[in-house]
Amino acid sequence: MRTAFHEQLDALTHSIGDMCGLAGIAMQRATEALLEADVALAETVISENNLAIQAAETESDAFTLLALQAPVATDLRAVVSSLRNVADVDRMRALALHVAKTTRRRHPAHAIPDDVKDYFAEMGRIAVNIGYNAKDVVLSADPDKAAKLDDDDDAMDELHRHLFTVVMDRQWPHSVATAVDVTLLSRYYERFADHAVEIGRRVIFQATGTPIM
Amino acid sequence: MRTAFHEQLDALTHSIGDMCGLAGIAMQRATEALLEADVALAETVISENNLAIQAAETESDAFTLLALQAPVATDLRAVVSSLRNVADVDRMRALALHVAKTTRRRHPAHAIPDDVKDYFAEMGRIAVNIGYNAKDVVLSADPDKAAKLDDDDDAMDELHRHLFTVVMDRQWPHSVATAVDVTLLSRYYERFADHAVEIGRRVIFQATGTPIM
Numbered sequence: 001m002r003t004a005f006h007e008q009l010d011a012l013t014h015s016i017g018d019m020c021g022l023a024g025i026a027m028q029r030a031t032e033a034l035l036e037a038d039v040a041l042a043e044t045v046i047s048e049n050n051l052a053i054q055a056a057e058t059e060s061d062a063f064t065l066l067a068l069q070a071p072v073a074t075d076l077r078a079v080v081s082s083l084r085n086v087a088d089v090d091r092m093r094a095l096a097l098h099v100a101k102t103t104r105r106r107h108p109a110h111a112i113p114d115d116v117k118d119y120f121a122e123m124g125r126i127a128v129n130i131g132y133n134a135k136d137v138v139l140s141a142d143p144d145k146a147a148k149l150d151d152d153d154d155a156m157d158e159l160h161r162h163l164f165t166v167v168m169d170r171q172w173p174h175s176v177a178t179a180v181d182v183t184l185l186s187r188y189y190e191r192f193a194d195h196a197v198e199i200g201r202r203v204i205f206q207a208t209g210t211p212i213m
Numbered sequence: 214m215r216t217a218f219h220e221q222l223d224a225l226t227h228s229i230g231d232m233c234g235l236a237g238i239a240m241q242r243a244t245e246a247l248l249e250a251d252v253a254l255a256e257t258v259i260s261e262n263n264l265a266i267q268a269a270e271t272e273s274d275a276f277t278l279l280a281l282q283a284p285v286a287t288d289l290r291a292v293v294s295s296l297r298n299v300a301d302v303d304r305m306r307a308l309a310l311h312v313a314k315t316t317r318r319r320h321p322a323h324a325i326p327d328d329v330k331d332y333f334a335e336m337g338r339i340a341v342n343i344g345y346n347a348k349d350v351v352l353s354a355d356p357d358k359a360a361k362l363d364d365d366d367d368a369m370d371e372l373h374r375h376l377f378t379v380v381m382d383r384q385w386p387h388s389v390a391t392a393v394d395v396t397l398l399s400r401y402y403e404r405f406a407d408h409a410v411e412i413g414r415r416v417i418f419q420a421t422g423t424p425i426m
Contacts, residue, residue, distance in 0.1 A: 072280055076276075076280050087297070167393055176389050176392045
């Protein structure tokens with residue numbers, strides 16, 4: 001009975017790790033669509049629903065585990081953590097979709113001007129990285145790997161703040177509408193990283209009992 | 214034992230209802246601070262931590278209930294729902310804080326220009342309303358009341374979209390920086406309403422088994 005529980009808990013953990021990686025890939029593809037104003041790729045990101053289905057299934061599995069095994073103490077906390085992790089990863093997926101939808105909304109125009117493309121390319125790179133690092137943390141529960149996640153998040157925050165100053169600058173040569181798009185897009189990436197960090201903190205807290213600030 | 218469980222579940226539900234109302238009030242006060250560029254009031258909203266403490270306590274109570282009573286079926290779903298509702302209401306609190314922080318960041322200047330004040334006054338009015346309506350839904354589990362919540366959300370979305378067109382308009386007479394502030398602020402209100410609706414849907418689904426679209 002106990003072994004069956006832990007096998008199922010492992011399966012949950014693996015699924016959540018997978019989804020972290022997949023959310024990063026979704027954000028990477030959404031970024032590529034954004035940078036190239038590639039509406040076909042944006043549509044693919046939007047219509048792709050494997051991750052949403054996997055999230056719903058994993059949530060349902062976590063729920064079944066709670067209902068059938070009535071775990072206590074550490075085991076209970078692990079399952080409840082899984083439920084929360086699924087919610088965070090599902091939000092990461094939604095944020096990648098937001099990026100893809102912005103690309104679609106502005107097509108055939110580019111949503112972002114050439115001179116901020118490098119920032120978004122870098123945010124996309126960090127996003128896919130953070131997805132893989134979150135997967136690593138979920139699968140290993142290794143605090144050192146969680147620290148890497150925080151580094152990614154710091155880099156993302158730094159880019160987000162910097163983009164803010166670029167847009168807010170009196171010399172901003174583009175329209176207000178473009179400034180608004182850039183601002184919201186940048187926020188989607190920042191929130192994406194926040195959710196990954198949230199997952200990492202929860203996993204480490206679960207494994208070690210030590211909250212990471 | 215069963216009675217004790219249901220008493221504790223009722224206490225959870227009441228606490229979540231309370232917090233919905235309090236989150237609405239926090240957003241109302243943040244809105245007042247925003248409209249008047251009242252930094253003292255903004256500081257009060259930012260430093261006030263009763264709601265955060267109550268959320269942590271309610272979460273802990275829900276957890277204890279799971280651990281000690283190992284509920285099954287409907288009861289289990291109710292407790293897990295409560296955990297999710299706490300997460301949503303806590304995010305509503307954070308969004309009210311975001312509004313207050315924007316006010317503080319721009320002080321002594323006004324974060325929003327006079328000609329969009331009415332929109333934000335209205336968004337603040339809807340936010341406090343949606344907080345009370347969410348409370349009503351949590352306490353009554355009445356689908357008719359959940360429909361009111363959806364009306365509030367539609368009104369909020371409509372204002373959010375409209376503000377978008379105002380800001381995006383070529384005639385926008387203010388700076389890009391102001392457009393950026395207005396855009397992000399408007400998004401905070403929109404997300405605030407989304408979380409309230411999420412709570413309402415979860416309560417109704419829990420009570421009736423019928424998902425609301």
